[in-house]
Amino acid sequence: MSSAAMHIARTGLDAQDMRMRVISNNLANVNTTGFKKDRASFATLAYQTVTAAGAQSTAESKYATGLNLGTGVKIQGTARIDTAGSMQTTGNSLDLALDGEGYFQVQMPGGTTGYTRAGNFSRSAEGLLVTSDGYQVQPGITVPQGATGITIGTDGTVSATIAGQTEPQSLGQIQVATFPNAAGLQSKGDNYLVETAASGAANVGVAGQDGRGNVRQGELEASNVNTVEELVDMIECQRAYEVNSKMISASDDMLKYVNQNI
Incomplete structure (x- = not known):
C-alpha cells in the first residue's frame, strides 16, 4: 500500500509542477498586450476496482458500496480564459x-x-x-x-x-x-x-x-492576468506540492518500519 501511495503522490508532484508552470507563464505575461491567461485543468487517473458495488457479499445480499482506489492525478489540459483586459x-x-x-x-x-x-x-x-x-x-x-x-x-x-x-x-x-x-x-x-x-x-x-x-x-x-489571483494560486500550488512531498516521505517511513520490524 505504501508503494502505491508513493506512486500516487508522485503524480501529484508532477501535476502541481505543471500547474506552477502555467501560473508562472501567466505572471511572466502580466504586461503582454492582449495576453489571455491559462488555467490548468486536472483529471483523475484510472481507478482500481477492488470490490464492485452491487456484487454479491453473501448468497442473499449485495454490497451497497464498492471499494475503488484511485491511482493519482494528471493535467488534463490548459484552458485559455478569454475575459477582456483593461x-x-x-x-x-x-x-x-x-x-x-x-x-x-x-x-x-x-x-x-x-x-x-x-x-x-x-x-x-x-x-x-x-x-x-x-x-x-x-x-x-x-x-x-x-x-x-x-x-x-x-x-x-x-x-x-x-x-x-x-x-x-x-x-x-x-x-x-x-x-x-x-x-x-x-x-x-x-x-x-x-x-x-x-x-x-x-x-x-x-x-x-x-x-x-x-x-x-x-x-x-492589456493582459487579463490578475497578479493577486495568480499569487494566491501560486501559494496554493506550492502547499499542494509540499503535501504530496510529505506523503512520499511518510510512505517511505512506513516501508522502512516494515522492513526493520517484520
Whole structure:
C-alpha cells in the first residue's frame, strides 16, 4: 500500500509542477498586450476496482458500496480564459483594441493566417499596416506616402487625408474573426493563435456585427492576468506540492518500519 501511495503522490508532484508552470507563464505575461491567461485543468487517473458495488457479499445480499482506489492525478489540459483586459489609451493612431469578441487577422510566414488580440500595429516602409514582427494585417491596408490624419472607425474602416485632397480617402477595412470555440485556438507564441479542428473555421466579418467587438483606435488591450489571483494560486500550488512531498516521505517511513520490524 505504501508503494502505491508513493506512486500516487508522485503524480501529484508532477501535476502541481505543471500547474506552477502555467501560473508562472501567466505572471511572466502580466504586461503582454492582449495576453489571455491559462488555467490548468486536472483529471483523475484510472481507478482500481477492488470490490464492485452491487456484487454479491453473501448468497442473499449485495454490497451497497464498492471499494475503488484511485491511482493519482494528471493535467488534463490548459484552458485559455478569454475575459477582456483593461483598455489602455496610447494616443497612437495605429494602436487598435477590440472591445468585445474577435481577433485581428495577420498573414504569417508560409501563408498561414494568425489571429491576435494585440493591435499594436505600425506602418512598413511600403506603407503596409503590419504587426511589430512585420506580419501584414489582413485584409491588406496600404497607407500612401504623405497621408495624414489616419482614422480607423469602430467598424474597422480605415481612412486618411491625402495631400492635395480635401476629403478623407478610404483605404480599406480591417475585418474581425470569431470562432465557434475560441478556446480551441492553438497558441503559437508572439501573441499569435492559429485555427485548429477544435476551434472551428473562422467567421470573418465587419467589426461590431454578429457578436464581433468594435475597433477602438488609439487604445491597446492589456493582459487579463490578475497578479493577486495568480499569487494566491501560486501559494496554493506550492502547499499542494509540499503535501504530496510529505506523503512520499511518510510512505517511505512506513516501508522502512516494515522492513526493520517484520
